[in-house]
Every structure is written in C-alpha cells, then in structure tokens.
Amino acid sequence: MKIAQVAPLYESVPPRLYGGTERIISYLADGLVALGHDVTLFASGDSTTRARLVASRDCALRLDPDPPVSAIAAHLTQLHEVRNRAAEFDVIHFHLSHFLHFPFFEQMAGKTVTTPHGRLDYRDLPGAYKRWPGFPLISISDRQRFPLADANWLATIQHGLPPRRPGSERWTGQGGYLVFLGRLSRDKRPDRAIRIALGSRYRLKIAAKIGDDDRAYFHDRIEPLIDGVNVEFIGEVGDAEKDELLGNAAALLFPIDWPEPFGLVVIEAMALGTPVVAWNNGAMNEIIDEGVTGAVVDTVEAAISAVHQVVGLDRDRIRAVFDRRFSAERMVRQYADAYAQLLHGHGG
Amino acid sequence: MKIAQVAPLYESVPPRLYGGTERIISYLADGLVALGHDVTLFASGDSTTRARLVASRDCALRLDPDPPVSAIAAHLTQLHEVRNRAAEFDVIHFHLSHFLHFPFFEQMAGKTVTTPHGRLDYRDLPGAYKRWPGFPLISISDRQRFPLADANWLATIQHGLPPRRPGSERWTGQGGYLVFLGRLSRDKRPDRAIRIALGSRYRLKIAAKIGDDDRAYFHDRIEPLIDGVNVEFIGEVGDAEKDELLGNAAALLFPIDWPEPFGLVVIEAMALGTPVVAWNNGAMNEIIDEGVTGAVVDTVEAAISAVHQVVGLDRDRIRAVFDRRFSAERMVRQYADAYAQLLHGHGG
Numbered sequence: 001m002k003i004a005q006v007a008p009l010y011e012s013v014p015p016r017l018y019g020g021t022e023r024i025i026s027y028l029a030d031g032l033v034a035l036g037h038d039v040t041l042f043a044s045g046d047s048t049t050r051a052r053l054v055a056s057r058d059c060a061l062r063l064d065p066d067p068p069v070s071a072i073a074a075h076l077t078q079l080h081e082v083r084n085r086a087a088e089f090d091v092i093h094f095h096l097s098h099f100l101h102f103p104f105f106e107q108m109a110g111k112t113v114t115t116p117h118g119r120l121d122y123r124d125l126p127g128a129y130k131r132w133p134g135f136p137l138i139s140i141s142d143r144q145r146f147p148l149a150d151a152n153w154l155a156t157i158q159h160g161l162p163p164r165r166p167g168s169e170r171w172t173g174q175g176g177y178l179v180f181l182g183r184l185s186r187d188k189r190p191d192r193a194i195r196i197a198l199g200s201r202y203r204l205k206i207a208a209k210i211g212d213d214d215r216a217y218f219h220d221r222i223e224p225l226i227d228g229v230n231v232e233f234i235g236e237v238g239d240a241e242k243d244e245l246l247g248n249a250a251a252l253l254f255p256i257d258w259p260e261p262f263g264l265v266v267i268e269a270m271a272l273g274t275p276v277v278a279w280n281n282g283a284m285n286e287i288i289d290e291g292v293t294g295a296v297v298d299t300v301e302a303a304i305s306a307v308h309q310v311v312g313l314d315r316d317r318i319r320a321v322f323d324r325r326f327s328a329e330r331m332v333r334q335y336a337d338a339y340a341q342l343l344h345g346h347g348g
Numbered sequence: 349m350k351i352a353q354v355a356p357l358y359e360s361v362p363p364r365l366y367g368g369t370e371r372i373i374s375y376l377a378d379g380l381v382a383l384g385h386d387v388t389l390f391a392s393g394d395s396t397t398r399a400r401l402v403a404s405r406d407c408a409l410r411l412d413p414d415p416p417v418s419a420i421a422a423h424l425t426q427l428h429e430v431r432n433r434a435a436e437f438d439v440i441h442f443h444l445s446h447f448l449h450f451p452f453f454e455q456m457a458g459k460t461v462t463t464p465h466g467r468l469d470y471r472d473l474p475g476a477y478k479r480w481p482g483f484p485l486i487s488i489s490d491r492q493r494f495p496l497a498d499a500n501w502l503a504t505i506q507h508g509l510p511p512r513r514p515g516s517e518r519w520t521g522q523g524g525y526l527v528f529l530g531r532l533s534r535d536k537r538p539d540r541a542i543r544i545a546l547g548s549r550y551r552l553k554i555a556a557k558i559g560d561d562d563r564a565y566f567h568d569r570i571e572p573l574i575d576g577v578n579v580e581f582i583g584e585v586g587d588a589e590k591d592e593l594l595g596n597a598a599a600l601l602f603p604i605d606w607p608e609p610f611g612l613v614v615i616e617a618m619a620l621g622t623p624v625v626a627w628n629n630g631a632m633n634e635i636i637d638e639g640v641t642g643a644v645v646d647t648v649e650a651a652i653s654a655v656h657q658v659v660g661l662d663r664d665r666i667r668a669v670f671d672r673r674f675s676a677e678r679m680v681r682q683y684a685d686a687y688a689q690l691l692h693g694h695g696g
Contacts, residue, residue: 056475057472057475064471066471067471068467068469068470068471069470069471069472070446070470070471070472070473070476071472072420072445072446072447072448073446073447073470073472073473073475073476074472074475074476076446076447076448076450076451076476076479077472077475077476077479079451080451080476080479080480097420098418098420098421098424099420099421099424100420100424102424103424103427103428103451103452104451119416121416122416122417122418122421123412123414123415123416123417123418124405124417124418124419124421124422124425125418125421127404127405127421127422127425128418128421128422128424128425128428131424131425131428132428212561212564213560213561215563215564216560216563216564216567219564219567
C-alpha cells in the first residue's frame with residue numbers, strides 16, 4: 001500500500017526526549033516499511049525514518065532555535081502539502097490532535113484515518129466532529145472513545161513498543177526505589193506519588209520534564225517536598241538512562257488524575273519487568289492485568305498497600321505479558337489491517 | 349453593506365477585562381451598525397453587541413467554567429458556520445491570528461479581509477501565507493507588515509477608541525506616580541519599568557494580568573522588586589479603575605522588548621491626557637508624536653530623562669491629538685472604506 005503518515009510538528013520523529021506520539025509514529029512508519037509498504041512521513045526535517053521524509057519545516061517547533069514559532073501556521077503549511085499530494089496515497093494517516101486537518105480533506109475523508117493521541121474530553125470536540133461526521137478514527141484505548149462515542153470508530157489499536165534493548169534484562173528491580181516518570185504536571189499527580197512513597201517507606205525518584213505550564217506548580221507544590229534523600233528529582237532522562245531507572249525500580253507509580261488515553265510509560269515499565277501501581281483512571285484497567293503486571297487503585301492508602309504487593313510479582317511474567325500484548329509488531333500489523341479495511345470501503 | 353465580523357473565541361466581545369482585539373472588534377461592529385450597515389458578529393455567546401450575534405460557542409474559551417477546552421476545535425466549528433453562511437455577506441472580516449481560516453475560504457478570498465491583531469514575526473507565517481497568496485490583509489501599523497512585506501496589504505488602519513467617558517477629564521495626572529499597565533510578561537519588560545521609576549524617583553504602580561505563562565517569570569523576577577511603597581502591584585483592573593489609574597498618572601511607561609504591532613494602552617493614556625515613555629520598538633514611533641504626546645527611547649537612562657520631560661507636556665494638547673488621530677469613528681470609517689474597495693474589486 002502507499003501510505004502517508006502525518007505527524008505533528010512539535011517534536012521530531014522520533015522525539016529527542018519526551019514525546020509519546022512521535023515515538024509511536026516512528027515505530028509505525030518504520031514497521032510498515034519493514035512489512036513492504038511504500039510509506040511517506042510528513043514530519044519536521046530533523047526526523048529520522050526508514051520512510052520517505054517530507055519536511056514542511058526544517059526542525060521541530062519545540063526545539064526551534066529561532067522563536068517565535070506558529071504551530072497553527074506550520075501545520076497549515078504541512079496540511080496544504082499533504083493535500084497537494086493526496087492522489088499519491090491509498091491511505092493518509094493523521095496523528096494530529098483536534099481535527100485541524102478535517103477542513104482540508106472533507107472531499108476525501110474515506111481515504112483518511114485519524115489516531116487522536118490525546119484525551120478527547122475537550123468541550124469543543126464533539127461539536128467540531130459533528131461538522132465533519134464520518135471521518136474514520138482509531139482509538140488508542142476503548143476508554144478514549146467515551147466523549148466521542150458516536151464517531152466513526154474503525155478500531156482500537158493499543159500502542160506497542162519495539163523489543164527490549166539488548167542488556168536491559170540485567171535490570172531486575174534491585175534499586176529498591178519507586179519511580180515517577182513523565183511530565184511534571186498537576187494532572188499527573190507527583191504529589192500523590194510522594195505521599196505513596198513516604199507511606200510505603202520506599203525512596204522515590206522523580207524523572208520528569210517541567211513544561212512552561214508546569215513551572216509554577218512544580219515550584220509551589222512539589223519542590224518543597226523534594227529532600228534529595230527520600231524524594232529525589234532527576235529531571236528529564238534519555239532512553240538509556242530511562243531503561244536503567246525503570247528497570248531498577250521496585251515499581252512505577254502512575255497516580256494520574258485525568259483520563260489518560262494510554263500511558264506509554266506503563267508499558268515501558270512492563271517491558272523491563274517492573275510492576276505498576278496506577279490510579280483507576282483513563283485506560284489503566286485496559287492496560288494493567290491486575291495482580292499480574294500491577295495494580296489499579298483509587299486511594300493513597302490502597303496504593304501504599306498495593307506497592308507492597310506488586311513488588312513481589314514475577315518480573316519474568318510481566319515481561320512475557322508485555323511481549324504478548326504490547327509489541328510494536330502487533331501494533332503495526334493492526335494498523336496495516338485497518339488500512340486494508342479502509343481500502344475495501346469500510347471507512348467512510 | 350452586509351458585513352460579517354469574525355472574532356476569536358478566547359474572550360467575549362467586548363472582553364470582560366484584558367483583551368485588546370475583542371475591544372476593537374466591539375467598537376468596529378457597533379460603529380458599522382451606527383453607520384447603517386447590516387453587521388453579523390461571529391463571536392462567543394457571552395458577547396454584547398449592536399450587531400446580529402452568531403455564537404458557535406456559549407462562552408469565551410478563557411472563562412469557560414468547564415475545562416478542558418479546545419481552541420482549535422472551537423474555531424473550526426465557528427469557521428464551518430461562517431462558510432455555510434458566506435453567501436449572506438458582501439464582506440467577511442476575520443480577526444483571527446495565524447490564518448486558520450484560509451483553508452476554509454480559499455475559493456472566495458476576494459470577499460474576505462483579515463486584520464491580524466498580533467505580531468507577524470513568527471517563523472512559520474510567511475511560508476503559510478505563500479500557500480494562500482492573495483488573501484487581502486489590513487495591518488494595524490506599518491511596522492506590523494515587515495515580516496510579510498509582500499502580502500496583499502489593502503491598508504493600514506490604526507486602532508481607535510470611543511470618546512472619553514464622561515468624568516474622565518477630572519484626572520489630571522495629580523497622582524504623581526508612573527504606571528505600567530498590560531500583561532506581566534517578560535516581553536513587556538516590567539523590570540525595565542521598575543528601573544526607570546527608581547531612577548527617576550517616581551513611585552510606580554503596576555496594574556497587570558499574570559497569565560499562566562507569566563507566573564514563573566513574575567515570581568522569580570518581578571515579585572522580589574515589589575515593596576508596596578515605591579513599587580506597588582495592583583493586579584488586573586476594570587475600565588473605571590483603569591481610567592483613574594491612567595488619568596492620575598504622571599506618565600505611562602511602555603518599555604517593551606518586542607515588535608508590538610500597536611499598543612492600545614498607549615492611546616488609552618493619550619485619551620486621558622497622560623504622556624507616554626515607550627521603547628523604540630514595533631509601532632511606537634508611528635503612534636507617539638515625539639515631544640507632544642510622549643517620548644520614544646532606547647535605554648533606561650534615556651527613559652529616566654524622558655520621564656522628567658514628558659511630565660511637563662500639555663495634557664490638553666495630548667487629548668486633542670488623541671481626538672484627532674485615534675477615535676473609533678475614524679477607525680470605523682476607514683474600515684468601511686476598505687470594504688467598499690474590496691467590493692469594487694481591488695482586494696483579490
């Protein structure tokens with residue numbers, strides 16, 4: 001098949017550091033090439049891919065050395081180019097949020113498919129979707145669909161990751177600490193992670209990006225709780241460090257306060273055999289096998305007792321569940337099937 | 349003429365508090381109605397206007413009691429509605445930033461006109477404009493055009509304000525303080541305002557909104573300089589308070605570090621007879637008559653000496669310059685002329 005992948009321009013594909021959407025697009029584009037498809041990736045020019053790269057912008061918006069940048073104008077330019085070349089493709093797969101591409105492709109919605117990578121509970125999304133009904137969508141969890149239950153959902157395709165990096169089997173949770181990993185925003189509840197760690201008498205390592213929006217929250221609410229001994233702040237980490245940090249952890253804490261549609265770090269932990277204690281929110285109970293790969297809880301007290309349980313789980317079995325459920329190969333195959341379904345007319 | 353005004357949905361028209369764009373749209377829509385035109389205003393449902401209001405959203409995005417909201421989805425819905433009804437209008441006037449409406453109206457660019465209310469030096473704008481060349485634009489200052497010098501510029505129309513509110517003539521700068529008014533962002537350089545005030549031995553009152561993006565900057569850099577005596581922080585002020593604050597000030601400081609395309613507060617000060625000391629940036633030398641309504645400077649030292657000069661300027665003469673150059677009536681007439689020019693085929 002001739003497939004276009006249209007990535008957001010905020011980060012490169014794959015991203016330098018944090019950026020779940022762009023990592024998934026990278027695995028998908030490369031995986032489709034490996035299956036023999038003809039893949040064109042519309043992404044920022046600092047991307048690296050096995051697909052044919054079409055860059056409408058030289059570098060990712062977030063890393064642009066010459067601000068100010070306009071995300072809207074950048075994506076309008078990109079979408080104009082995709083539309084100009086639409087006839088070259090059998091399927092055009094959008095990974096943009098918030099339907100910015102709909103007005104461009106309303107004459108050919110049936111050959112497009114869109115994976116929204118974020119939450120969908122924005123007040124404005126159902127009204128906008130109704131203006132362009134029929135655009136085929138793919139969810140990354142069943143829970144993600146709720147706010148747009150009546151949309152034209154083709155499939156749910158959970159994210160997947162490549163096989164574990166060689167050497168990562170040597171991390172066996174021997175660090176004896178808990179870990180919090182992700183953006184340091186209010187919604188991710190690092191404060192809860194700290195309470196759980198203190199309550200369960202484990203050390204906590206916080207490895208997180210502090211976005212511009214999160215700086216005041218971090219300063220006011222989290223920084224005072226960091227003592228460098230029981231609660232340690234590491235900052236943003238690269239892939240190799242992340243493997244060691246996650247693989248050495250007794251458990252990952254994921255005490256989110258928002259309807260997280262997937263939670264990539266949860267399966268990253270599983271890939272390394274590390275169990276997860278997560279809040280009962282978003283897709284968590286679709287991803288975590290209770291008592292096998294972790295626990296899903298509703299209170300700090302339950303989380304504290306869950307920590308003591310999950311540290312005893314069989315880490316080889318957690319890895320085996322990851323291999324079975326969350327491989328990139330499985331994800332790529334499912335997307336290829338969805339494209340075939342579209343081509344045979346089940347999309348529009 | 350049958351005229352559509354399309355306002356951004358971030359604030360109501362007029363805005364509750366801060367929001368220059370929405371204030372200008374309000375004066376323009378009401379002024380066009382007063383001239384006998386048939387005006388439809390596309391804006392949030394909490395707007396108040398003499399025009400026919402079409403609300404694609406019940407309330408402004410920034411005041412929505414039920415977040416999260418999606419600005420992109422909200423504006424896509426609005427633009428879809430405007431396009432559905434495009435045949436009803438002779439002219440459609442967009443006040444959106446960043447060209448989001450271009451893909452919707454590419455078949456009828458010649459009956460649209462766009463006033464970009466913000467800076468245009470975003471790296472992505474020229475590339476995007478090239479994808480939709482010919483869309484007629486109106487600048488709010490000549491300086492604003494620089495980054496898009498080759499675009500289809502119809503006119504420059506400087507902002508205007510309604511006549512001074514009754515009673516505002518009683519403020520005659522007798523407060524003996526300097527004032528800084530606007531957003532408290534790094535680009536507006538409140539730190540410079542503080543240095544100028546301390547150097548010129550005037551008290552400084554800072555009346556400003558602290559946006560989410562500005563909180564960390566305020567906390568780290570400005571708050572430590574506020575002593576409540578020589579430097580006082582008042583927060584965001586409403587219209588009546590603003591008149592008193594500005595009208596009682598010896599001078600307004602506007603020491604901006606960015607290419608401000610207009611600077612509404614500068615003409616608000618003039619309306620009350622208050623002189624302005626502004627940085628030589630953006631449109632400042634188009635708006636300020638040097639030695640008549642204020643001074644344009646390049647350094648803190650020059651600003652300090654300018655303060656001592658401008659406090660002696662004739663405040664009645666400043667008001668007279670405002671009346672002549674910056675009335676809403678003049679602005680409305682110029683826009684009506686531009687629409688007529690479009691209708692007679694000089695736009696596309």
